[in-house]
Amino acid sequence: MCGIVGYVGPKQATPILMEALRRMEYRGYDSAGIAVLNNGGIEIHKAAGKLSVLAGELEGREPVGTTGMGHTRWATHGAPTTVNAHPHLDQSGRIALIHNGIIENSTAIKKALLARGHVFLSETDTEVLAHLIGELYEGNLEEAVAAALRDVDGAYGIVVLSADEPGTLIAARNGSPIVLGLGEGENLVASDQSALLDHTRSVVYLDNGEMAVLSANSYRVRTLTTRQIDKPVNQIEWDLATIERGGFDHFMLKEIFEQPESIENTMRGHLLEETGNVRVYGLKLSDTDAKKVKRIIITACGTSWHSALIGKSMIEELARIPTDVEYASEFRYRNPIVDSETLVIAISQSGETADTLAALLEAKQRGARVLGLVNVVGSTISREVHGGMYLRCGPEIGVASTKAFTSQVVALAMVTLRFARLRTMSLLEGRRYIDALQQLPAQIQQVLDCAPEIEKLASRFDGATNALYLGRGVNFPVALEGALKLKEISYIHAEGYPAAEMKHGPIALIDENMPVVVVAPRDAVHGKIVSNIQEVRARGGKVIAIVNKNDEEISRLAEATFIVPETLDLLTPILTVIPLQLLSYYVAVNRGCNVDQPRNLAKSVTVE
Ligand code: F6R
DSSP states (O other), rough: OEEEEEEEESSHHHHHHHHHHHHTTTGOSSEOOOOOOOOTTEEEEEESSOOOHHHHHHTOOOOOOOEEEEEEOOOOEEEEEEEEOOOEEEETTSSSEEEEEEEEEHHHHHHHHTTTOOOOOOOHHHHHHHHHHHHHHHOOHHHHHHHHHHHOEEEEEEEEEETTTTTTTEEEEEEEEOEEOOOOOEEEEEEEEGGTTTTTTTEEEOOOEEEEOOOOOOOEEEEEOSOBBBBOOOEOOOOOOGOTTTTOSSHHHHHHTTTHHHHHHHHHEEEETTTEOOOGGOOOOOOHHHOOOOEEEEEEEEEHHHHHHHHHHHIIIIIIOOEEEHHHHHHTTHHHHOOOOEEEEESSSOOOHHHHHHHHHHHHHOOEEHHHHHHSOOHHHHHHHSEEEEOOOOOOSSSSSHHHHHHHHHHHHHHHHHHHHTTTTTTTHHHHHHHHHHHHHHHHHHHTTHHHHHHHHHHGOOOOOOOEEEEEEGGGHHHHHHHHHHHHOOEEEEEEEETGGGGGGGGGGGGGTTTEEEEESTTTTHHHHHHHHHHHHTTTOOEEEEOOTTTTHHHOOSSSEOOOOOOOGHHHHHHHHHHHHHHHHHHHHHHTSSSSOOOTSSSSSOOO
């Protein structure tokens, strides 16, 4: 979602800000702007659309100055126009503000400011906050920001500068991530670590309710009421090469091809072959505590919600603990039944999804122990949970989630083993699972080696406006995930359905123009899914089936098949999802879509 960057130091700010905004492009945005302190005033440039439009605006008239800030906006209040783009100025034009999040009481504040003669240019809540800070300014920007934020309800990550205090940036956080980047004789602030990596690896994460005061040679963290607090300095482990495309046409393709390695990283150090068990210190769950868990709720959004459904099957089947899967956005508003014997697992690649964060806070408040399966180190969710596991699959830049999904399923398999070995699972069975998990990286590689076959199959979607994805049991969530991937990056409408449920409605849609993708490995429900494929065939439907080797029965019925290696039934999603990720990628490329930044989507959804 929106990106924030600020720079203060000896160098020209404009090129640094523009490069940092480029590094955050993957988050999704619809307008951009920068503000630089220049000649005793603030020079602002803004443009609707992609960063290249802003870069065009700046050509030949780049603002000169060594303190500045930049923003990419994903519209929430007001259309994605130049006037609504950030930065916004206060009434005097001497204070500028960039903001991620939503100021919930902005309407009331605006009304009061209007009554006192303020004039607003944009429709944004951000401009209201800029005016409020300006009104409270009495020669000390830091105190004016703190005073304004004490009056504000809602979520924000902000950076503020004033023409009257050159060489100072003020940042604050409540709900939207802010990280300080500490350099040599220069300091930065950003909403995303990737914006800082060109300059430093030393970072300080602000927590909710905290502010920072930055100059070139110093920084100080405080709260809205106290002048100074101590914060640890962390080191970023990712490097720039990791977040660049590495020779692939798109980040999404690179990330799909990284999966043998990324799931290996997720498992590294956790598998205990000898005892057929896992050791995940981060879960902070003793055997006694784990035995006390009577019920599990997994909460997440989107792709992470699909992995949660697979986790439910694994946990119920192997550990026999009743498990519910909840959309995070629904969970918090429906008075959920949660108590101290309920374990809540929040899954999130970004660790910043507002709905998932709110659900876990709700669960915590109701007395549940909350675990997080999160990719981004230091993210808000990872810091709010009682324990958890980092996915360690590396930065996921493509908006469509791919490698995070397989890592989430692997992480859930490990959590399952932890519970199952304490309850029902034998040593031998545990060892069998560990062995199967260890084979997965090589098996994914086998699937990836056949990517050209999928590329050919993609042409079967030429001219299609709808597609149906079918699966059963643990592969039903894979059908949902395949359909989500297709629709979000190729804009073809797709539905995922439990294969047998299809006859209760969607079967009416089937004709020779609609591709039907069936996920049908040779598992416990294989015979059943063969009948479902026959039902599709009988209506002239064209089936593309994901199968295991030597599946003559389905090969006879399907128009096309793609073979994935065999594994334990509950682990099949980790292999069957790969061809569906590739399929959506190639279909989208054939249709000329912007694969890495699909329209209307953001990588990290930090608003409710
Ligand atoms: C789909 C996708 C989204 C995310 C969802 C949750 O490809 O990326 O559906 O899965 O927005 O995001 P996280 O996992 O960051 O909480």
